[in-house]
Amino acid sequence: MSFAWAKPYEPKTELGRWMDERMPLPRLVFNAVGGGYPVPRNLNYGWNFGVLSGIFLTIQIITGIVLAMWYFSSADGAFTSVEHIMRDVNAGWMMRYAHANGASFFFIVVYIHIFRGLYYGSYKAPRELVWMLGLVIYLLMMATAFMGYVLPWGQMSYWGAQVITGFFSAFPLVGEPIRIWLLGGYAPDQATLTRFFSLHYLLPFVIAGVVILHIWSLHIPGSGNPTGVDVKSEKDTLPFHPFYTAKDGWFAAAFLTIYAAVVFFAPNSLGHPDNYIPANPLATPAHIVPEWYFWPFYAILRAFTADFILPAKLWGVLAMFASILLLFFLPWLDKSPVRSGAYRPVFRRFFWLLVVDVLILGWCGGSPATPFFVALSEIASAYYFAHFLIILPLVSKYETPLPLPSSITASVLHGEEAEAAPIGQAAPAN
Template sequence: MGIGLHNSEFKNPVIRWVDQRLPVFTMMQKEYGTFPTPKNFNYFWNFGALAMVTLMVMILTGVFLAMNYTAHTSMAFDSVERIMRDVNYGWLLRYIHMNGASMFFIVVYTHIFRGMYYGSYKAPRELLWMTGVVIFLLMMATAFMGYVLPWGQMSFWGATVITNLFSAFPIIGDSIVTWLWGGFSVDNPTLNRFFSLHYLLPFVIAGVVFLHIAALHITGSNNPLGVEPKGPQDTIPFHPYYTIKDSFGLVIYFVVFAVLVFFIPNYLGHPDNYIPANPLVTPPHIVPEWYFLPFYAILRAVPDKLGGVLMMFGSIALLFVLPWLDGSPVRSMRFRPLARPFFLLWVVAVVVLGYVGGKPAEEPFVTISRFAAAYYFAYFLVILPLLARIERPLPLPESISRPVLRGGGPLPAGAAAKPMEKA
């Protein structure tokens, strides 16, 4: 081997030749082949891989759609219709991209739920969690701008209402709105800059995903028990065990995705968006896409405009500081009998907010949204800090292997955790 060449262990001469000069195959083998992972992952751990695959699908379909889209207010709606009717398989590309946004959020919301339930945000994984929240924020910005591009009635009025929220900030609010619009109303400059940013941000998301995975491989994965691996007996190589498990989950995921695309492609959309944008006709009920509805409900729950905007942004900001709001040393809710029902009630509150966010701003929906929003914030600011002081968690197992071999689950209350006996 020449001086300075990497010592590659691959037997294939072509792969070895490349790997000696650019050790990408060694890196992939280390990070995705022999990388030690806890042996007790359940199927909730599939959703990280599903999110990455969905991001790739969204980028690919978005690139091909951009080849046929015209970012001009007089032609945007017609260019989308042309994609649907005249471009070869344009209807398929658009339906995959359109429903892929919903599938992306379903996967990411499940991923967040798993992280919160099993305490994946706790030390030493705080930065891993925070980069995930950054990805979530970038997804929201990308999805909002993408929803404007078809230039239908809901696209136009949704953009008008949401961008106008920034006018609630004193002194700088109106300047921010004018900067977002590129003028004094939602018009062609707005559509142009939203299209540019919608095209760019997925690549930014991909960059942050790289950081997210790098942080994951530094700290290692959490697991359903929330107990750190004690040695080789607690881990297995990522390949082939979890590549097979992820592949099975991916097949099920694509079956659901295909049902949505081929049988009910417009189920999660709004019919008003098939009407060309008209600044002179306001839709009777302006709503954002379903994945924004919980935050939209929090916004409407506060009678003051500025207060509603601050509460809406605060509901997401709380996720950033969650590692420091929950002071319990125990990660997994499986060992926290008091915290578990409060968390599940929080999930119910988020679902309720999503439901009332899609309803008109009238009673009883406004009152329901206020109660649900109050519990949303109370869970982070009051309940979690209080439970860290008063809760008595169940005994933790000393290693991952013993509960796995015994069938899983927490030990009975009062039972001592013993090390696994040698076979």
């Protein structure tokens, strides 16, 4: 579909024309994010978090490279090198706090991005591959964040590595060899730090590569929108630049202001105080807990306390991995012809129950494993899996959606041109 406002890229200088003939990188950027890329005109602020994710990935890569210049991946020197960065390196404290809090903010914007996708059906055809590549990015983020949390070699870093790599030992036969291979020995030590540092440095660049694939796969079907209605005419779209670059720009500035406030005024609010104590293999912390962005999955892991055919620990590990892997199957679990939750009243209620359920899991995962929190984790974990495996398929089959607008333009102009049309005719989802 061609658009009158979508002007083709035209180099304006001799150098630009020479470059365009030999390596048309400016043309590629223009067509991907410039005035040549049509975007639905009704995108709300939920769509800003994709750009924010890219911004925080960039922040993490830049600050990580700077910190790597001073970090010493040694069991004897890692903790001391971090203290040296904080106290003696010019602006080292800012780089360290920007990197540590940047990880938390990166996960915040990605979680919002994921739940926005869940609400608006971004996993539905023809964008299944966009969704799956996004989940691959999330899994790579989790691996990168875990390895990065070990590098300061504080108490929680050491024992977090001990506990989390211990998950693999739950698998019969292959589990313990995998754990030893990951650690480079029988317990976290020098080999662990060397391996984790190299992988922590490498994986962000792998994430950047998958992000390019994620964006590429998005540009083939085009961006989704809050109504879930397909683009039908030129009136339904706007050029990405200048409209959405301006919208993304001011929103990013506002969000980065909050991030800067945390970095400068509350830099330790999202961390754990035990990590300011040097690692001691002979002193176990009273309450071992991962970073906050892993808490929901940690709660699912701890929800299994009794052996049934398989050991409880193995059930917990399997459930923890399954809680993420089942998201890959959402395009086939949710068969509703309507994409957007805005037109699915029953789905919408269960979606918000899911949000509350995940928050409860996070609360349980960050709390001590007392009988109350274990029982609450069991209930919340059961609902989490029931939502995707039972509730969502049933709702998609029996729910009666609301009438969809006849076009994206009609949804924007409301009563002026909004004429409801039959669901199948107005917005075929598949």
